[in-house]
Amino acid sequence: MRTKWQRFKESYMLYSFLRDPVALGSFIILAVLVISAFGAPIVAPHNPYDSTTIDIMDAQIAPAWSDGGSSKFLLGTDAQGRDILSTMLYGMRVSLIIGIGAVCLQAFIGIIVGLLSGYVRRLDNILMRVADVQLSFSTYMVAIFIGAIIQTAFGVAGYDRVAVPLLIVVIGLAEWPQYARTVRASVLAERRKEYVEAARVIGLSRTRIMWRHILPNTLSPVLVISTVQVANAIMSEAALSFLGLGMPVNKPSLGSLITAGFEYIFSGSWWITIFPGILLVSLILVINLLGDWVRDFLNPKLYKG
Amino acid sequence: MESLINIKNLRVDFELRSGTVRAVRDVSLDINKGERLGIVGESGAGKSVLGFSIINLISKPGKITGGEIFFGGNDISKYSYDKMREIRGNHISMIFQDPMMTLNPVLTVGTQMKETILAHTKMSDKEAEAICLEKLRKVYIPSPEKRLDQYPHEFSGGMRQRIVIAISLLTNPKLIIADEPTTALDVTIQAEIMDLLLELCKTENMGLILITHDLAVVSEVTQRIAVLYAGKVVELGPTEQIISNPQHPYTQGLIKALPQMAGGADRLNQIPGMMPSLREMPTGCPFEPRCEISKEKCKTKIPTLTELETGTQVACFMREEGK
Numbered sequence: 005m006r007t008k009w010q011r012f013k014e015s016y017m018l019y020s021f022l023r024d025p026v027a028l029g030s031f032i033i034l035a036v037l038v039i040s041a042f043g044a045p046i047v048a049p050h051n052p053y054d055s056t057t058i059d060i061m062d063a064q065i066a067p068a069w070s071d072g073g074s075s076k077f078l079l080g081t082d083a084q085g086r087d088i089l090s091t092m093l094y095g096m097r098v099s100l101i102i103g104i105g106a107v108c109l110q111a112f113i114g115i116i117v118g119l120l121s122g123y124v125r126r127l128d129n130i131l132m133r134v135a136d137v138q139l140s141f142s143t144y145m146v147a148i149f150i151g152a153i154i155q156t157a158f159g160v161a162g163y164d165r166v167a168v169p170l171l172i173v174v175i176g177l178a179e180w181p182q183y184a185r186t187v188r189a190s191v192l193a194e195r196r197k198e199y200v201e202a203a204r205v206i207g208l209s210r211t212r213i214m215w216r217h218i219l220p221n222t223l224s225p226v227l228v229i230s231t232v233q234v235a236n237a238i239m240s241e242a243a244l245s246f247l248g249l250g251m252p253v254n255k256p257s258l259g260s261l262i263t264a265g266f267e268y269i270f271s272g273s274w275w276i277t278i279f280p281g282i283l284l285v286s287l288i289l290v291i292n293l294l295g296d297w298v299r300d301f302l303n304p305k306l307y308k309g
Numbered sequence: 310m311e312s313l314i315n316i317k318n319l320r321v322d323f324e325l326r327s328g329t330v331r332a333v334r335d336v337s338l339d340i341n342k343g344e345r346l347g348i349v350g351e352s353g354a355g356k357s358v359l360g361f362s363i364i365n366l367i368s369k370p371g372k373i374t375g376g377e378i379f380f381g382g383n384d385i386s387k388y389s390y391d392k393m394r395e396i397r398g399n400h401i402s403m404i405f406q407d408p409m410m411t412l413n414p415v416l417t418v419g420t421q422m423k424e425t426i427l428a429h430t431k432m433s434d435k436e437a438e439a440i441c442l443e444k445l446r447k448v449y450i451p452s453p454e455k456r457l458d459q460y461p462h463e464f465s466g467g468m469r470q471r472i473v474i475a476i477s478l479l480t481n482p483k484l485i486i487a488d489e490p491t492t493a494l495d496v497t498i499q500a501e502i503m504d505l506l507l508e509l510c511k512t513e514n515m516g517l518i519l520i521t522h523d524l525a526v527v528s529e530v531t532q533r534i535a536v537l538y539a540g541k542v543v544e545l546g547p548t549e550q551i552i553s554n555p556q557h558p559y560t561q562g563l564i565k566a567l568p569q570m571a572g573g574a575d576r577l578n579q580i581p582g583m584m585p586s587l588r589e590m591p592t593g594c595p596f597e598p599r600c601e602i603s604k605e606k607c608k609t610k611i612p613t614l615t616e617l618e619t620g621t622q623v624a625c626f627m628r629e630e631g632k
Contacts, residue, residue, distance in 0.1 A: 198410035204366055205405075206425045206476070207398035209391075216424070220415040 020301060027297035030290040037287055041096040048090035049078070053255070060085050064273045080275040082261075083268055091256060092280050096287065098257040102171045103238035107230055109176030110237075114183020115219070115226065121184070122191025123214050132188070135181035143178035143240055144247075150174050151249040164252050171250060175237050186229055190222035224302040231295030235288045242284055258284040312379075313342045313483060313516045314363070319376035319386070321355070321362050321540075330587045332358040332371065334540040337614075342483070343514040345507075347527035347548070349563070350537035353584055356520045359537070360486045362386075363518070364401055365393050380484075399429040402477035406489040408469035412461035418472055419457030425479050444475040448505060467498035474505065484516040491526060503530055524567060528552045536560050539584055539595040542614060546621030556623040559596050594626070602627050 012018060021027055040047045051057060067080040067088075079088040121131040154170055155163045163170075194200065195218060203213045238258075244250035245259030246266075253264050258280045265276025321333035332355045340346050348356050361367050363378060365388060378386040385396060405411045413421060422441040423434065438457070445453035448471040461469060470490065477485055487506065491499035507530050510517045519531055527534055527548070534551045536544040536559065544557040555561045562580035582599040591597055597607040606626050614622040 198405055198407060199413045201366070202403075202405060202411040202473075203413070205364060205397055205403040206428060207394040207396070208424065208428050209394065212424075212428070217413050217416070221413070 017301065021297070024297055026293055030293040030297070033286065034290045034294060037096065037283075037290070038100065040093055041100050044090070044093040044097050048087075048093045050087040050090040052086040052091040052094055058085050064268065064276075066273075067275050079279050080273075082265060082276045083273070088275060088279055091261060092258070092283055095251075095256045095258045095261050095280065096283060098168065098251055098255065099238050099241055099259070099284070099287070102168060102175070102241045102257065103234045105168075105172035106175035106179070106237040106241075107233045109172060110180045110233060111183050111226065111230060113176070113180040115187050117180070118184040118187025119191055119214055119219060119222075122188040123195055123210075123218060128188075131184070135184045138178070139181045141178070143175065144243065146178050147171075147174045147240070147244050148247070148249055151244070160252070164255060167251050167255065171241055171244065174244075175240050178240075179233060179236070182229060182233065183226065186225050187222050190225055191218055194218050194221045228295060228299045228302060231291055231298060235291040235295070238284070238288060238291075258287075311342045312339055313344070314338075314340045315377075315379040316363070317377045317379070319359070319362060319378065320374045321358055321367060321371055322374045323371045325370060328588050331590070332540050332587060333362060335376070336537075336540070336542055337376075338535060338542070338545075340484070340516050340518065343510070343516060344533070345510055345517040345519065345531045347519045347521065347531035347534045348537055349521060349524060349527055349534060351522060351563075351584060353587070354537040355540040355587075356522075356537055357488055360403070360488050360518065360520050363486060364397050364403060365390075366397070395429070398425055398477075398482075399480045400482055401484045401486065402480070402482040404470075404473055404477050404485060404487040404490045407493040408466060408473050409461075409493065411473055412469060414461055417458055417460055418464075422457070422472075422476055422479060425476055429480050440479060441475075444478045445472075447478065447509065448472070448475045450475070466494055467501060470494060470498075470502050471505065474502070474509070478509065478513070481513070482515065484518065485510070486518045486520070488520045489522070490519075492521070492523075499526070506530065524552070524563060536563070539590065540587065541595060541624065542622075543596065543624045544621060545614065546619070546623075550619050550621050554619065554621075556617060556619075556621055556628050557596075557625050558600050558602055558627070562599075594624075 021031075045051070064083060065074050065077050065081045067078065077087045077089070079092070081087055082091065117131050117135065121128040151170070151174065154166065158166060200213060200217060203217050208217075241250055241257060242259030242262065245257050246263045248263065251257040251260045253260055256264065261280040262277050262284070265273065265278075265280070269277050316336060316338040319333055319336045320331070323330040323332055334355075336355075336359060338346065348359065350356050358367060358371065362371075362373055365373070365386065367373070373386050376386065377384045380396065380400070385393065388396070412418070416424075419438070419441060422444075423437045426432065426437045426440055441457060442453045445456065450456055450468065450471055456464075461472075464472065474490075485506075490506065491502050494502060503526055506517065506519075509515065517531070519527060521527055531548050533546065534544075534548050535542050536551070536557065538559050544551060544555065544560045551560060552564065555564050559580070562578070565578040566580065568577060580599055585591055585595055585598065591608070593606075593608040593610055594600070594603070594612050597603045600607065604626070610626070612624045612626050614624045615628075616622045617628065
């Protein structure tokens, strides 16, 4: 009997993954980024959340290799004297949590709605029209609207506490129709197949057919859009933070770091904006490249020569 | 003989925008315990619809609009979807044409088999697995313990159909409806699967409804044959009688259309014309437009099944007169 691990080692998926340098490279970079982000308290040289260790006298120190740099701060410091590298790692953790959290929420709502509207035909019209309405609001508009209300309601101090869940909910709610549509489309294709008929003939209940038989067959497109959606959610969060509606400056995400540094870019402190920017771009790039690979792998019609 | 399932004047209609299509018209069939009945007819004659209507799973817009189906003393044609679930897969199983399609590609064979048992009886996972293994052995799957953990794509076509048959056996059903079970398989495997079905029906004393257009298959396996034409039974009787001495001109045409080894290299016979559209049924005998021996009477009146001395029932005015 082969174990799961042996099966995985022998699988075609692993083989084609290891043979694709782009996928492998992206995966390694992503793994390093994710591990260092979630291991930030251990990896990062300073703790940017701990105000006692921050010295305003260290403000705007250039990266270590340039003039006026200090070996204590590898990538320099920002306007408040926080170490850029540490802040970036902590910020990336916030960005990732929001991105993944929002995508989980999107997937949760979207899969349920898509499954129901694809399988239970009576609900189809109403659920899909709700999705259409949701899609006709732009993510940013909804986010700005809700963010503004919450900020007024809770005050700035209260907003700090609810910022992460709030952004997850806002971005999650704005994008679930993507999942709902994808899932619905594949449910519509799957429900006509004979194995569904066979499951009915066996005497299984509708819910069981829906969750056990149809859902697993619709998961490959879900997997593909998930990677794109994580990247999108991180970008949305960065954009909102850049507009001042996302994470507050004392708990920065990559987006709010970019904004924070933007004010100083003309005074010569370019590193405060550029490094978080590069990190954000590379994070999203590797996620998208991996997503591309997953899509190619799961689509047998798209063989690359 | 004890009756297993008794279909009385069953009618199935499809309400379409362009009108009502009568797919099954007043079909009455009676199957005894352990009996094997073949349903033959050309494409569109209503064979599969008849099969599906027995387990009340006709796809919309189809509906049973009349008649009764008695199974175990109850009229199951009136059962609700949920009540019917106790019968489906439990007392009546169905085998489909294409084994490539009837197994869920993302679940292991073992999962799908256990699921069937657990949907109908309460037992532990271990007990269910034991039953699965027993049934897999019955359909001659080698090393079934290993096979349970495999996915459908790891099996060949013939093997998959065996698995499908094993699944249909899991709950010891009293009746199996096999809808063209060998059409998607190649000829050598066809014979194997049919032999297997025949053997299982005999050993387990199961009833079998074999739906097919292949007269050769039917003649080997079944005891009785019902010939379906345009939703009506036109001939019903013992298998040998129908094969060797067909009465209805349509059945005669079907049998003549088979390639004969002895007949030399003449052109194959075929029945001229096509089955009438189910929407525009002729007012008289549905076969009349294609019939070689039809008379004026056939154009206006619909013949009913009448029993001949040979034991065959036939729906044709010409035979009634001849007797």
